[in-house]
Amino acid sequence: MRYETVIGLEVHVELATKSKIFCSCSAHSYGSEPNEHVCPACCGMPGMLPVVNKRVVDYGMKAGLMLNCDINRTTTFDKKSYYYPDLPAAYQTTQWFAPVAVNGLVEIETSKGKKNIRIKQIHMEEDAGKLVHDIMEDTTHVDFNRTSVPLIEIVSQPDLSSAEEVEAYLDRLKNLLRYAKVAECEMAHGTMRCDVNLSVRPEGSDKLGVRTEMKNMNSIEAIKRAIDYETARHIDAIENGTEVLVQETRRWDDIKGKSYAMRTKETAGDYRYFPDPNVMPVIIDDDWYEGIKATLPEFPEVKRAKYINEYGLSEYDADRIAQSIALCECFEDACAVSKSAKDAANWMISDVMKTLNNKQMTYDMLTLNGKKLGELILLVTGNKVSRANGKKILVAMFDDETVNPEQYAEENDLILSDNTDLVKKVVGEVIASDPKSVADYKSGKEKALMALFGKCMKELKGNCDPQTLRNILTEEVNKA
Amino acid sequence: MKIYTAKIDTASALKVVADDMILTTACPTAAGSKMLDGYMSLFESEALTRLKNAGFELCGKTDVGEFAIDLLGETSYNGACTDGEKILNPTAEAVKANEAAIALTLDVNGSVRRAAAQNDLVSIKPTYGTVSRYGTIPVACSGETVSLLASSAGVLKEALDIIAGHDDKDGTSLSEELCASLKKDAPTSPVKRVAYFANMFEGVSECIAQKANAFCEILKKNGIEVVEVEESVIAASRVAWNILMSAELCNNVSRYDGVKYGYRTQNFTNLDELYTNTRTEAFGELLKTAILFGSETLSTDNYFKVYDKALRTRRIIVEAFAKIFESFDAVLMPACSKTEYTTQDIEANKYLAFEENLYTAPASITGLPAVVTGGVQLVGKAFSEKALLDAAEIYEKESK
Ligand SMILES: [Zn+2]
Numbered sequence: 001m002r003y004e005t006v007i008g009l010e011v012h013v014e015l016a017t018k019s020k021i022f023c024s025c026s027a028h029s030y031g032s033e034p035n036e037h038v039c040p041a042c043c044g045m046p047g048m049l050p051v052v053n054k055r056v057v058d059y060g061m062k063a064g065l066m067l068n069c070d071i072n073r074t075t076t077f078d079k080k081s082y083y084y085p086d087l088p089a090a091y092q093t094t095q096w097f098a099p100v101a102v103n104g105l106v107e108i109e110t111s112k113g114k115k116n117i118r119i120k121q122i123h124m125e126e127d128a129g130k131l132v133h134d135i136m137e138d139t140t141h142v143d144f145n146r147t148s149v150p151l152i153e154i155v156s157q158p159d160l161s162s163a164e165e166v167e168a169y170l171d172r173l174k175n176l177l178r179y180a181k182v183a184e185c186e187m188a189h190g191t192m193r194c195d196v197n198l199s200v201r202p203e204g205s206d207k208l209g210v211r212t213e214m215k216n217m218n219s220i221e222a223i224k225r226a227i228d229y230e231t232a233r234h235i236d237a238i239e240n241g242t243e244v245l246v247q248e249t250r251r252w253d254d255i256k257g258k259s260y261a262m263r264t265k266e267t268a269g270d271y272r273y274f275p276d277p278n279v280m281p282v283i284i285d286d287d288w289y290e291g292i293k294a295t296l297p298e299f300p301e302v303k304r305a306k307y308i309n310e311y312g313l314s315e316y317d318a319d320r321i322a323q324s325i326a327l328c329e330c331f332e333d334a335c336a337v338s339k340s341a342k343d344a345a346n347w348m349i350s351d352v353m354k355t356l357n358n359k360q361m362t363y364d365m366l367t368l369n370g371k372k373l374g375e376l377i378l379l380v381t382g383n384k385v386s387r388a389n390g391k392k393i394l395v396a397m398f399d400d401e402t403v404n405p406e407q408y409a410e411e412n413d414l415i416l417s418d419n420t421d422l423v424k425k426v427v428g429e430v431i432a433s434d435p436k437s438v439a440d441y442k443s444g445k446e447k448a449l450m451a452l453f454g455k456c457m458k459e460l461k462g463n464c465d466p467q468t469l470r471n472i473l474t475e476e477v478n479k480a
Numbered sequence: 481m482k483i484y485t486a487k488i489d490t491a492s493a494l495k496v497v498a499d500d501m502i503l504t505t506a507c508p509t510a511a512g513s514k515m516l517d518g519y520m521s522l523f524e525s526e527a528l529t530r531l532k533n534a535g536f537e538l539c540g541k542t543d544v545g546e547f548a549i550d551l552l553g554e555t556s557y558n559g560a561c562t563d564g565e566k567i568l569n570p571t572a573e574a575v576k577a578n579e580a581a582i583a584l585t586l587d588v589n590g591s592v593r594r595a596a597a598q599n600d601l602v603s604i605k606p607t608y609g610t611v612s613r614y615g616t617i618p619v620a621c622s623g624e625t626v627s628l629l630a631s632s633a634g635v636l637k638e639a640l641d642i643i644a645g646h647d648d649k650d651g652t653s654l655s656e657e658l659c660a661s662l663k664k665d666a667p668t669s670p671v672k673r674v675a676y677f678a679n680m681f682e683g684v685s686e687c688i689a690q691k692a693n694a695f696c697e698i699l700k701k702n703g704i705e706v707v708e709v710e711e712s713v714i715a716a717s718r719v720a721w722n723i724l725m726s727a728e729l730c731n732n733v734s735r736y737d738g739v740k741y742g743y744r745t746q747n748f749t750n751l752d753e754l755y756t757n758t759r760t761e762a763f764g765e766l767l768k769t770a771i772l773f774g775s776e777t778l779s780t781d782n783y784f785k786v787y788d789k790a791l792r793t794r795r796i797i798v799e800a801f802a803k804i805f806e807s808f809d810a811v812l813m814p815a816c817s818k819t820e821y822t823t824q825d826i827e828a829n830k831y832l833a834f835e836e837n838l839y840t841a842p843a844s845i846t847g848l849p850a851v852v853t854g855g856v857q858l859v860g861k862a863f864s865e866k867a868l869l870d871a872a873e874i875y876e877k878e879s880k
Contacts, residue, residue: 040522044735047503047615051651081731090734272778277622
């Protein structure tokens with residue numbers, strides 16, 4: 001019999017706001033000392049009251065709109081109770097009754113073509129802390145840096161049917177949320193985490209099989225392995241009766257390549273959800289809603305199509321630039337100033353992106369001012385600065401955001417000399433100093449001219465348009 | 481027996497005493513619970529800070545019942561404060577002894593109002609959201625209010641002027657514009673018509689009934705109309721409030737688990753035992769009952785059957801009051817059924833606090849302001865604190 005896998009995902013994404021969801025502590029503790037970013041509020045001490053960080057709602061709305069959701073114009077926060085040492089108040093503030101966004105749709109593309117994945121809801125909530133087990137001392141310590149860091153949980157409908165689709169879906173979420181600049185979505189940093197709900201049924205059946213939930217996958221590769229393993233386990237159980245499938249939460253062990261039952265999935269009633277009386281309902285009025293809508297970027301495929309159809313880029317170049325919103329913004333600004341999409345794309349791909357790669361930075365980390373890049377391009381295309389020196393200026397611009405390309409070129413003697421007399425003088429001196437190369441060239445060795453060209457350029461410190469130098473040099477050598 | 485949990489020497493003429501639900505950095509805040517014995521807060525109640533900034537000095541902390549849900553404070557882990565068999569309220573004792581001009585308290589389940597009524601003191605529970613709850617021990621956040629107790633209404637007006645106002649640190653705090661009507665210089669529309677809730681007085685002692693009559697006579701003498709009103713919806717406040725209060729309490733006290741601060745059991749070998757034994761050893765009986773009841777009301781099975789119904793009841797009661805306030809400026813009702821409680825009363829009924837709050841729950845569940853004076857309670861429209869206190873001053877003047 002043929003089987004199909006039915007998968008729904010719960011994806012937790014850390015929002016990239018500066019501060020936590022209900023207090024002013026920094027939300028960024030990557031690399032910090034334990035408990036460096038904590039206060040009485042996010043440590044659950046009695047008497048502190050939550051005050052909603054409006055930016056979190058902004059980001060939640062943006063995420064919802066990027067995933068084609070309807071925004072709940074009155075969105076509320078609820079308390080979810082459970083005991084664990086990393087949850088200092090013994091409740092997590094989340095959204096149970098009126099999440100910020102519902103009924104979304106995400107289009108994915110796999111080798112089988114395009115497919116729509118429905119989003120059930122996106123809710124905002126606070127993260128929990130971390131337990132640090134000290135094996136040497138046989139004790140456990142609690143780190144509250146991460147408590148109250150804002151998260152959104154994106155809950156899909158069970159519309160996914162393979163590891164490949166899951167990968168495409170996660171890539172798409174990451175791409176869209178990064179485009180909206182609301183999240184980093186880096187599984188390796190824990191800023192994107194994913195639980196997989198999976199069941200298996202005979203192909204064509206409309207009855208769902210027993211569903212298990214898998215946690216603890218730390219990379220897309222691990223998720224794919226877990227899905228393949230779990231699918232095989234379910235089919236084996238159905239066909240061979242090797243075990244009885246039960247609805248449960250399982251922990252994925254990526255080293256052993258197996259999933260293990262954690263605890264029987266208890267009913268949600270154990271969490272005793274109820275509206276948080278300390279957080280007033282958040283009412284999103286028209287001004288707020290429209291204001292957020294206005295800040296949304298074009299979708300990646302819209303950018304791509306625009307680059308191909310309006311900017312005249314190749315599909316390949318358009319794809320490369322459209323993969324990151326930071327690249328897009330820099331590129332578009334550079335185009336606006338330089339008036340040449342082709343040149344701007346060339347600089348983006350062969351210089352900007354290469355530099356980021358060399359610096360081991362992600363494309364989203366680009367902070368280069370696109371307008372200044374446009375000015376630099378104009379200096380080069382206007383023969384004011386050589387391409388080689390242009391690269392030097394770009395490096396300076398990367399290192400120091402305040403660098404102005406033209407000013408920098410002037411201050412560092414990188415402006416191309418249009419003084420033909422100086423060039424002629426240098427050419428004359430070089431010819432006189434190297435009669436051998438002159439003779440070689442005259443006897444037909446073309447390479448000898450390049451040696452002379454290099455010497456001239458060196459003397460001129462690169463401040464010469466290569467074509468001008470070539471013309472003068474050829475003329476003078478032939479005269480000599 | 482203990483009135484004070486801490487005393488601070490101060491020479492100031494303007495003294496405030498705070499009950500042990502109000503967080504202070506000068507001395508510990510235990511909320512009447514062994515769980516928080518010796519707990520030092522890192523920050524202080526906003527209301528207390530405002531009073532201190534206005535020249536008041538904190539002269540001590542008075543004991544409260546465990547998380548302030550009982551009658552008068554008798555469930556404190558320090559033991560009940562009594563005079564013979566009579567149960568005393570520590571905060572009222574401090575005010576009566578003139579140890580402080582005013583007392584700052586957290587009205588969770590009405591104990592301060594009962595204490596005011598039984599000791600001929602004056603208390604005000606302001607409109608929900610007009611005084612910051614920042615720095616108070618959270619119990620039933622949807623209704624509890626920082627309140628004041630004093631021996632005269634004039635002092636309460638002064639203190640209210642200081643503590644009322646918007647606070648960014650409290651997400652339920654109302655705007656400065658709305659809070660402005662509690663200020664001294666704000667215009668007041670006086671109480672002219674009072675609804676006398678006849679059916680609420682049915683179960684009260686003779687003495688309370690007499691006090692109510694005397695109060696009405698004085699109002700009438702001063703040109704205030706008192707009209708008997710039969711009202712049956714508002715009594716449902718008690719059950720609804722017990723549900724909401726217990727549910728919120730259950731959630732709010734879950735943080736006391738022995739992990740971070742407060743009491744920790746010596747007797748554990750794993751996490752479950754740490755939690756269970758800590759809470760079993762440190763919490764008292766009434767609180768445990770409320771926790772279990774609250775936990776039950778929030779379970780999936782009961783949420784819509786019980787908790788959600790209580791929320792709906794709250795809305796119905798808000799509407800019932802709104803209807804009454806179309807023709808009246810205030811409602812007169814008891815604050816308690818009798819002029820004193822004894823240890824025998826408690827022995828006979830452990831849950832008396834959840835029955836006596838029949839009289840205090842209406843203002844708690846709706847967030848309406850309530851003034852207790854002359855042994856009875858006036859519940860007014862939102863932001864009518866000054867008018868209620870004016871009425872209390874009329875009574876004070878005439879009853880002397
Ligand atoms: Zn914090």
